[in-house]
Amino acid sequence: MTTRNDCLALDAADPLARLKDQFSLPDGVIYLDGNSLGAMPKATAARVQQVIAQEWGQDLIKSWNTAGWMDLPSRIGDKIGRLIGARPGEVIVADSTSLNLFKVLSAALRIVKADRPGRTVIVSERSNFPTDLYIAESLAEQYGATLTLVDSAAEIPAHLNDSLAVLMLTEVNYRTGARHDMRAVTAAAQAAGALTVWDLAHSAGAVPVDLNGANADFAIGCGYKYLNGGPGAPAFVWAHPRHADRFWQPLSGWLGHAAPFQFSARYQPAAGIKRYICGTPAILSTAALECGVDTLLAAEPLGGMTALREKSLALTDLFARLAEERCGTLGVTVVSPRDAASRGSQVCLALNDPLTEAGYAVIQALIERGVIGDFRAGDPARLDQVPHILRFGFTPLYVGFADVWDAVEHLHQVLSTEQWRQARFNQKAAVT
C-alpha cells in the first residue's frame, strides 16, 4: 500500500514539481478544481498592472500598436497552438467558448451545405457541456438541421451515416473526465462524409492534443481552466487550414475584416483564422490569459505536454486507487475511466447507497478542510446512469503526489467520522 512517505518521495523525484512555484495558492489549500478555474500565476498580477498603469494609463490609445494589443489574439493563439498540435497562424484567442463554438459550427454547417447538401444532422452527446448543446440547438434551428443527442459514446458509430453533417464532441467530458479518441473518432466521422467540431475545454493544457495529427476540422477551447487564464478568460478557436478561408463565420465583426482600418462599408473577411475574430478584444483579460498559457510553456524544456500528461496520469491513477483502497468500504466508487487513454486529467467519485444524496455535503466538508473539489448533481430520473458526482481535477503544474494522499486522507476522515453531516452549506454551485 502506498504511504504518504512514498508520495513525498515521488514529489522529491519529480522534475515538474518546481513548476508549482509559478503559482500563488492560498496556504493550507489542496486545489483540485483547476478544471473549473485554474490557479493564479504569480506573473499575472504584475502583467495586468503593467497593462493598466503603463500601457493604458500612460500610453493610452497608441498602445494598440506600441504595446501590441492588436496582436494579442494571434500571439497568444500561437502559444496555445503549441499545446494542441496547431501550427503558427492557425489559432486565435477571442470571445468565449460558447461564441467560438457558434462560429465554427456555423462555418461547418455552411461548408457541408455547399459541399454535401442533404446532410442535416448534428450529432453530440447528451452529457456534453450544456452550452455546447444550447449553441447547437440554436444553429440547428437556424440552418434547418436536426440535433441528435446520444446517451453514450457507444451509440455514435450508428449515427455515422450519410445524414450526418457534423459530429460535435467535447474531447474530455466535463463531468466524468471520460476522453474520446480524437484521431479515431475524427477518421470515422470523416469516412462517413461528415465534419468534426471538437471542444477542448477540458483538454487544452490537460492532455496532449494533436489537431493536425488527428486531421480534425474545427476546434475551440477555454482559457480559464487548465490554461490558467483567470476567471472568464477569453477562449480560443482553430480551423483546419483547408476550412479556414471558406465562408464567413456569421459573427462578422470589424476586427475579423481583411482591412479593419479602411473602415469600408462591406465586410471582407481576413484570410485564415483571423476572420474568427469579431469585436475588440478585452485586453486586460486577454493579457492575463497569456500569463496562464506561459505557465504551461514553461514545461516545454521538461518534456512539455507529454511529461505533464505522464504526471497527470500518475496523479489521477494514484487518487483513484487510494480512494478505492481507503474509502471503498466507506461507500466510494470511482466513476471516471480507469484506462489511461480514456480519461482526462480529473477523477470523479460517486457515493453508494445510503450515501447517494450526501455528495454535496461531503464536498462542503472537504472544502472546509481546504480540499477544493466540486459537486455535480446527477440526473434525478436516472441516477444509475448519471449519478451525483464528486469531481476532482488534477493539474500537474501545481498538484503533487502528497497532495493526492492528503486529499484522500481528508475524504477518509470526512466519511469515517461522518463529519459531512455537520458541513456548512455555504457554497452554491461553482462555474465549471
Next chain:
Amino acid sequence: MTTRNDCLALDAADPLARLKDQFSLPDGVIYLDGNSLGAMPKATAARVQQVIAQEWGQDLIKSWNTAGWMDLPSRIGDKIGRLIGARPGEVIVADSTSLNLFKVLSAALRIVKADRPGRTVIVSERSNFPTDLYIAESLAEQYGATLTLVDSAAEIPAHLNDSLAVLMLTEVNYRTGARHDMRAVTAAAQAAGALTVWDLAHSAGAVPVDLNGANADFAIGCGYKYLNGGPGAPAFVWAHPRHADRFWQPLSGWLGHAAPFQFSARYQPAAGIKRYICGTPAILSTAALECGVDTLLAAEPLGGMTALREKSLALTDLFARLAEERCGTLGVTVVSPRDAASRGSQVCLALNDPLTEAGYAVIQALIERGVIGDFRAGDPARLDQVPHILRFGFTPLYVGFADVWDAVEHLHQVLSTEQWRQARFNQKAAVT
C-alpha cells in the same frame, strides 16, 4: 475673443472640474481621444489587483458567488442603465458591441418576422461604424433580408415604409459626431411599423440618453470609450421590456439559461435581459468596467449627465469656435454640426486645399506635442462628402477649458510653422 485666462476662469468656476481627480493621465498630455479609449480611472488598478490577488488568487472558484462575479453583468448593467434612461434589470454587460448588436438585431428581425411578415429591409447609414454594417450584412443574408444604406440622414424618411423591418442607427456618428434625434427618429420608424436598434457607442456617458423616454426598441453600446472601462472593455445591451422576453437571441450560451446550474440539455432562456448573456464573462475586464462607470456616477450629485452634457457642449463649442477663429485662415474647417442638439461630444476638423492630404501628419505633430486626437481617412472617391478628418473627443470628466485653448494653440503652431511636415509617422491607425 476668448483668452487663455478666460478659460482658466471657466475651469476655476466649474464644479465638475474636480472629477478629473478620479483619473490618472500622463503629465503634459491633453487627451482628446476618450471617444476612442477612455482614460484610466485611478481606482481601476487597485480594483483589478483585488480581483486577481484576493478573489481569484486566494478565494479561487468560490468567488463566483462570494465575490459576486456572477452578478457583475447585472450589477454594472444597472449602473449603466442610470446613464441611458433604462430601469434596473433592463441592461446587462456582456461580450463586445459587435456581438451584442448581433443579438439584438437577430431578436428584432425575429420579432418583425413573427408580427409583420413581409418586412425584410434593414436600413442604416453608409457612414455608420463598419462593424455595425458587417453584422447587419451577415444577418441580412441569414434572414433573407436586404440591407439598405443611405448616404445621409436626410434620406431616411424616404425609407420609412411598409418594407422596413429595422432601422439600425448609431446615435452619434463615430466620424463626424453628428447626432440623431433618437426620440423623433424612433417615433417616425415605429409609426411606419418598424423597430429601431440604436448603437450608443458614442452616446453612453457622452450625451444624456433616455431609452425608455424615447420608447426605443433595442440598444447596445461600448464600454471602452466614454465609460472608461479600459481597452476592449465589455459592452452592454438593452431591450425594451416589451421585447426582452420574446424569442431567443441566437447566441444562446449557458449563462443566458434560466437555470444554468441545472446543466439541462435543452436551452430555456432566462427571463428578461439576462438571456442576452452568452458565455462566462471575462471578469478582469468586467471589473475594470465598473470602475469606469463609477467615474460617471460620481457626477450624479453634481447634476449627472445633464451637467456633463452642458459642459461637453461648452467645450466642443469653444473648440470649434477657437479652431475657426485662430486656424480658419490656416486651412481648418469644422465638420461637426454646430447646432448643439445635433452633435455628440466630439469635434471633427477637415483641412482645405492644399492641405487636404496633410491631416494625418498634422495629427502626428499634435501627438508629439502631447495633444492626443486621431485621424480618420476620408473616402478617396468622394472626399467632398467624406473628407479626411482630424477627430477630437471632449470628455467633460477630465478635459477642461484651458485644455481646449491649449489644444487649439498647438494646432495653430503646427499649421503656422508647418511643423507637420517634420512629424514622425510613428503611429498606425488607432482603434475607434
